[in-house]
Amino acid sequence: MSPILLVTLALALYLMATIAWVQALRSVPLSVAFMFNSLAFVLVPVAGFVVFGEPIPRFFLLGLALIIGGILLVTYG
Incomplete structure (x- = not known):
């Protein structure tokens, strides 16, 4: 795999994780969400x-x- 493809994949996965984190914070308190982190x-x-x-x-x-x-x-x- 080329390095550019790996970096693009890593950034896409990081973006998805960030979106999932924000969605989790909408439904549970930060203290609970951070524990699951x-x-x-x-x-x-x-x-x-x-x-x-x-x-x-x-x-x-x-x-x-x-x-x-x-x-x-x-x-x-």
Whole structure:
């Protein structure tokens, strides 16, 4: 793939993410939406494990559990 195509694709995906973020902020409070933004710290390592077979260290699992626990606490608590 050419670098120009990759940059164009990256910008298009960034634009889509920004539009999705603005739409989310219209329906939920910022404090709740921002907590779900931290799901990227959970989903990226899990995707790395599933797609590339990367190991997930034990201390990292603790961090993932804390993030998920915080999201659940804010959402349901």
